[in-house]
Amino acid sequence: MAVNLFTFFSECCYSCRPRQWPKNLLVFAAPLFAFRFEADVWLKSGGAMVAFCLISSAIYLLNDCLDVAADRAHPSKRYRPIAAGLVSVPAALTTAAALAVVSLSFAAWVAPGLAGVVLLYGLIQVGYCFQLKRMPLLDLFCIASGFLLRAIAGVVAGGFGFSPWFLLTVGLLALFLAIEKRKAELRVAQDLGVITRKVLERYSLPLLLRLESLVATSAFMSYSLWAAGPALNGASTTWMLLTVPFVLVGIFRYQLLSDPEEAERRRLLTPEHTSEKPEEILLGDRGIQLTLLAWLFTVVVVGLSHRADLLPEGGLQL
Template sequence: MIPYLRLLRTHQWLKNLMLFFPAFLSGAIMQPGMMQRMWLPFAAFCLASSATYVFNDLVDAGSDRLHPVKRGRPVASGDISLPAASLFALLLAAVGIGCGLMAQGDFWRYLVAYFVINVCYSLRLKALPIVDIFCIASGFVLRLQAGGAASGVMVSEWLFLSVFLLSLFLSTGKRLCEKGGLGDSAGEHRKSLESYPPGFLDLAMAMTGAAVLVTYTMYALSRHALIYTVPLCTFGLLRYTMRVKRGGGGDPTDALLKDLPLFVTGGLWAVLVALAIYR
């Protein structure tokens, strides 16, 4: 049972909280029935995302066995056989998409798009430089749009741009940390890493981080009371950058859960937003 729970990567479900952002930031999350309306889409994304993680583990089983960290994953280590993992992935995908079809609005379209992009990413796109970063970033954007569709809340242009650029920033940081941690063998574990010239990922991370700060500031100005969250956004961007450059790990979920200053910053941001919108 424990290997299957590890296969799900339940800690990555934290990303699916993005589904609640449109309703939360619009002030609609407290409307009668809104939370009940959002739990089914949340469950659907959790199951579908876990299905893509299992599929990725199946595709990468051979290379993962040579990776210093990933070799401990259930499929790579042999704790779960390839046929059992394949059946598990199909079951997760079927139930997840089934739940998505029962959700309101066009939610299911974004869920299917997320699933298709991630399958293509595992099969081929992750080997293409820049394209691999955009594929990772698309997951956050599709969650945001899916949350808007499920809640019936329109996602503003500035919020869309902020999430899109933040996703690119985090994805670039993840690749930069991988490239630095694996050193000369980076290309053997992830083909796209050998295609990034020296300094490119650093520059891309600085560029997208600056763009995030601009777009989020514009979003905060459009909402007036949220302007006081901009300093927290700035601190969070700088803290994540320092973590990556120190080799502390670039995975966004791990960074939030394991880095206390980032965790506190995220909590304070949520509290300030809630006070500004709902008080």
């Protein structure tokens, strides 16, 4: 009995996809870009991250329950615990409901406004699971909204102002990742001759490539405008322009990894590192990791050097 309970617990935890939790680190973007290094600000952002880990896990469980038939036809998703029959659908749905309640309660305790952001995220994602994921273009915006709301959660939890360029950049970069995800899924579906997502029937690689080019360019430009400084209602110092090359390199690197020929060369060595799973690229690709570390180091150095100019009452913008 104890062994069965342990197996169920471990498989249920796996279904919550903890490997995707690092994307919730995006809640720390707000205090980082605002150069707010006070302990209480980061503790509140940490609370926002915990709330999003819980609510996102609830959504993953719900999504796997709804997609159980399609996942069983997918080359890798068929091994997920729910699709493989290791976790029953009723048990998964009960766990999802419990996680959602705990997430909302904890978010309300951290900051009342944060609960509203978490609730909005949950409602959008539930709509995505039931219907919106089958609607072309809207499915991309639903995926991107999850990242954008994480960034907004950091702003709400920290209680400081923000620049519209900051949110626009996050939204566009999230949209870029969503397009890359669909592009990889479409290639897999074409290779296998099996459509695992209904919405893929409405997409083509030429269309996704055009969308990718538009969104990548827009994301880089919006970040550059934010980094230009206060004159453009952006960052609190123009020294953030030093981080622009790392953003460009990161976008180029990701596009290289998602290129069909490059992806095929890497498939045999690291089959799990695919743009179908953005979190695996961020966690596993050395080039992306080094670019992120260099970008983060530059942001911290600029922030610390600019620290003396920050307003003590926290009225600075991101």
